[in-house]
Amino acid sequence: MRTLLFISFIFVSLSYGEGIETLLNTYERESELSKKTKDESAGNLIVYTRDDLERMQVESLKDILKSLRLFSYSENRLGQPDILNQEPFTYFSKSVRVYLNEHELLTAITGSGLILFGDMEMDFIDHVEIYVGFPSFDFGVEPATTVIRLYSKTAEHDEGGRVKATLGSYGSNKQNAYYTNKENGISYFIYANRNDVKKDTYAHDGETLKRDLKTNRFYGSLGTQNHKLELHVMETKGDAFLGSLVGSTPENTEIEISFLNLSTSSKFLNDSLKLNLSYINTSNNLEYRYNTPVQVSPILAITTFDQKIKEQAFTANLRKEWKLSNHTVTTGIEYRYKNFDLTDVEFNVLIPPIEQIYYNENIYSLFLEDSIAIDENHLINLSVMQQLYQHEKNVEDIDITQFRLGYTYSNNEWVSKTFLSRQEFAPEPYMTISPQYGNENLLADTYASVLQELSYTTPKTISKIILAYGKSKNIPILVPDTEPDITLNKGLIVANIDKKITIHSAAAEFTLLFSQKDKLELQANYLHYSSLSHDIKSSITYNYVIRMLNSISKFDIFNELVIYDGFSDTGTGYNYSTGIKYQVSKDFHINVKGENIFDSGSEWSYINKVDLSGNITDKVVVPTIERQFTFGMEYLF
Amino acid sequence: MIKAIILCFLITTVYAGDDKTASAIFNMITKSITKKSHATVYLHTQVNALEKHPGNLQIIKDCKKADLLIVSTMDKIPKECQQKIIFGTRYSHLKNSNVVGAFFWQKGRPNILFYEKRLKKKNIKLAPSFEKYIEK
Numbered sequence: 001m002r003t004l005l006f007i008s009f010i011f012v013s014l015s016y017g018e019g020i021e022t023l024l025n026t027y028e029r030e031s032e033l034s035k036k037t038k039d040e041s042a043g044n045l046i047v048y049t050r051d052d053l054e055r056m057q058v059e060s061l062k063d064i065l066k067s068l069r070l071f072s073y074s075e076n077r078l079g080q081p082d083i084l085n086q087e088p089f090t091y092f093s094k095s096v097r098v099y100l101n102e103h104e105l106l107t108a109i110t111g112s113g114l115i116l117f118g119d120m121e122m123d124f125i126d127h128v129e130i131y132v133g134f135p136s137f138d139f140g141v142e143p144a145t146t147v148i149r150l151y152s153k154t155a156e157h158d159e160g161g162r163v164k165a166t167l168g169s170y171g172s173n174k175q176n177a178y179y180t181n182k183e184n185g186i187s188y189f190i191y192a193n194r195n196d197v198k199k200d201t202y203a204h205d206g207e208t209l210k211r212d213l214k215t216n217r218f219y220g221s222l223g224t225q226n227h228k229l230e231l232h233v234m235e236t237k238g239d240a241f242l243g244s245l246v247g248s249t250p251e252n253t254e255i256e257i258s259f260l261n262l263s264t265s266s267k268f269l270n271d272s273l274k275l276n277l278s279y280i281n282t283s284n285n286l287e288y289r290y291n292t293p294v295q296v297s298p299i300l301a302i303t304t305f306d307q308k309i310k311e312q313a314f315t316a317n318l319r320k321e322w323k324l325s326n327h328t329v330t331t332g333i334e335y336r337y338k339n340f341d342l343t344d345v346e347f348n349v350l351i352p353p354i355e356q357i358y359y360n361e362n363i364y365s366l367f368l369e370d371s372i373a374i375d376e377n378h379l380i381n382l383s384v385m386q387q388l389y390q391h392e393k394n395v396e397d398i399d400i401t402q403f404r405l406g407y408t409y410s411n412n413e414w415v416s417k418t419f420l421s422r423q424e425f426a427p428e429p430y431m432t433i434s435p436q437y438g439n440e441n442l443l444a445d446t447y448a449s450v451l452q453e454l455s456y457t458t459p460k461t462i463s464k465i466i467l468a469y470g471k472s473k474n475i476p477i478l479v480p481d482t483e484p485d486i487t488l489n490k491g492l493i494v495a496n497i498d499k500k501i502t503i504h505s506a507a508a509e510f511t512l513l514f515s516q517k518d519k520l521e522l523q524a525n526y527l528h529y530s531s532l533s534h535d536i537k538s539s540i541t542y543n544y545v546i547r548m549l550n551s552i553s554k555f556d557i558f559n560e561l562v563i564y565d566g567f568s569d570t571g572t573g574y575n576y577s578t579g580i581k582y583q584v585s586k587d588f589h590i591n592v593k594g595e596n597i598f599d600s601g602s603e604w605s606y607i608n609k610v611d612l613s614g615n616i617t618d619k620v621v622v623p624t625i626e627r628q629f630t631f632g633m634e635y636l637f
Numbered sequence: 638m639i640k641a642i643i644l645c646f647l648i649t650t651v652y653a654g655d656d657k658t659a660s661a662i663f664n665m666i667t668k669s670i671t672k673k674s675h676a677t678v679y680l681h682t683q684v685n686a687l688e689k690h691p692g693n694l695q696i697i698k699d700c701k702k703a704d705l706l707i708v709s710t711m712d713k714i715p716k717e718c719q720q721k722i723i724f725g726t727r728y729s730h731l732k733n734s735n736v737v738g739a740f741f742w743q744k745g746r747p748n749i750l751f752y753e754k755r756l757k758k759k760n761i762k763l764a765p766s767f768e769k770y771i772e773k
Contacts, residue, residue, distance in 0.1 A: 020766050023662050027747050030655040050745055157742045159728050184712060636744045
């Protein structure tokens with residue numbers, strides 16, 4: 001007991017012997033919200049703390065997705081984020097799920113929110129956690145390959161407000177403000193943003209292709225210690241780049257999206273019981289105009305296309321955790337209702353009304369997870385999750401099961417994580433009900449994977465190696481349709497390929513912490529994608545990241561080089577970005593940032609025209625991330 | 638047994654890192670205000686870090702006997718203690734002229750702020766290391 005008292009005394013004496021400024025810095029570091037929210041055993045984790053986001057001058061989520069392990073940031077034909085993009089699908093990243101605090105941001109048709117939020121401005125976000133490689137089922141109703149968790153700023157850490165304005169290349173500009181406070185146990189956060197993103201234009205076939213977008217956003221939350229109400233509204237309007245149709249270069253494309261999310265989260269019984277409710281309403285208006293008619297089926301050529309898509313989703317999620325000896329058992333019952341309507345389509349020619357095979361989907365989900373702490377160094381996670389996708393009319397229900405086994409070893413320096421998983425992904429509505437290529441008989445695509453992560457930490461360095469192997473089958477691809485509905489179908493349909501695809505990947509990372517505020521990060525990533533099918537190309541890709549963050553006096557300096565090599569659609573390129581932030585005073589900061597400064601980043605090639613035999617005859621190639629310079633200022637009050 | 642207790646203590650220390658550091662900061666501030674190594678402090682109503690880790694402070698339940706009041710809310714401070722030295726934990730507490738200073742989160746960072754006039758009124762002279770946190 002005397003030893004204990006002695007250690008306590010030394011600890012307390014040392015702590016109180018430090019200067020007040022050093023203690024404040026230590027306190028700031030220790031209190032990072034990511035330390036409270038992140039779950040190391042939930043998967044292969046990448047954390048961007050508030051300090052990282054601020055010093056890297058992260059303006060939008062794509063600023064961090066562009067250097068994500070194994071992926072290269074890409075966008076779909078409408079200029080929307082789609083990091084697993086498979087041309088000419090409108091969206092392929094259904095398994096990449098985005099959460100804001102406790103709630104998933106999604107669109108009912110695509111099943112994932114990355115399409116709307118993958119390039120969201122980050123000015124109201126405190127920190128980001130990205131779980132790669134089939135993470136824990138604890139996160140949500142449906143399975144995922146990658147989970148992006150965004151956490152908003154809180155009244156507890158941000159009492160007061162901030163106004164911010166930026167001006168960038170081509171006249172891009174952004175203005176936003178937030179204010180937050182806590183009074184009598186009730187905290188609130190209010191944020192409003194106006195963002196006008198302007199990009200370069202691209203001449204093709206005598207037309208001008210554009211990707212400009214204006215976005216207005218409101219986010220507000222009201223909470224007590226155990227309950228929180230959130231409202232998130234977004235209105236976005238601009239160009240839809242190439243549009244979703246293949247066959248002719250559009251003269252003009254427009255997209256307008258309204259998104260509303262109302263959600264509540266509640267904690268009971270010392271946080272062991274959690275209830276989350278969320279309602280989402282989205283509407284999309286698309287307009288395409290063509291000088292040269294686009295052939296949408298063997299019998300139909302059109303010059304105008306107007307579509308209104310309406311979507312709703314309601315999610316209820318109840319989770320209970322029990323601590324029994326060295327077991328932490330968590331179970332969750334979850335329900336999601338989706339409603340969608342794609343039938344409101346108008347062309348410049350009359351066609352029979354479009355029929356949609358189903359309008360509603362009910363998803364019932366149940367998961368059980370047991371975390372067994374064998375001792376203070378060894379942790380085992382066992383998880384099982386079951387989903388039932390129930391459809392109306394004569395469309396068959398889909399029943400899928402997920403398994404996951406995790407083992408984590410940790411001591412003061414070494415951490416080893418091993419994850420084995422088998423997951424199934426039900427086809428999302430846009431692949432089954434699309435009048436252009438939908439197939440109601442699609443099967444769930446399945447993935448089996450093993451992932452090993454090993455990291456070694458010293459006071460000045462963090463070294464990490466990640467190895468992964470996976471097999472997948474029933475991947476949906478576009479194939480010739482033997483019985484096409486000739487009104488809108490060009491002769492292609494989505495179908496599962498029965499051959500297996502294997503994936504090998506490896507990543508090595510090294511972080512050198514020069515001092516409290518300076519660090520160098522190095523990453524090398526390798527991905528081998530081998531296909532036994534002629535329909536999917538095999539590929540080997542590499543990407544490398546060198547990132548340096550420095551603070552000198554009142555300057556925060558950021559340098560980042562991302563090198564892409566071997567990506568089949570994006571090719572080879574490098575993206576060098578740099579930025580400087582200067583603290584004019586404690587409350588007034590200015591910053592300047594250059595993105596893809598040498599205009600040498602990756603490019604994406606989009607299919608524009610296909611001949612009658614299905615051969616690609618024309619492509620549109622544009623930079624994924626354009627060269628852009630931004631000047632900004634922010635005032636805190 | 639001693640080994641097990643030490644282990645428990647170390648694990649608790651790691652998990653409660655930010656509370657312990659917050660407590661160390663409150664201890665330094667209190668010592669600088671009261672000039673006492675073991676000052677008596679009344680907590681109104683909930684200051685988690687000090688409840689868990691009082692350090693050298695003596696937490697008491699009678700505010701009249703306290704050298705310092707550390708408050709998490711300005712509501713319902715006992716009338717008889719409203720003229721005592723009060724230290725806040727939110728920026729908004731500084732709106733009350735009886736509060737000499739506060740240790741609070743703002744703009745994502747922890748801050749300490751004292752008002753010189755209020756310190757003088759209470760005849761408080763802080764240690765030189767706190768000079769940069771005094772607004773004149």
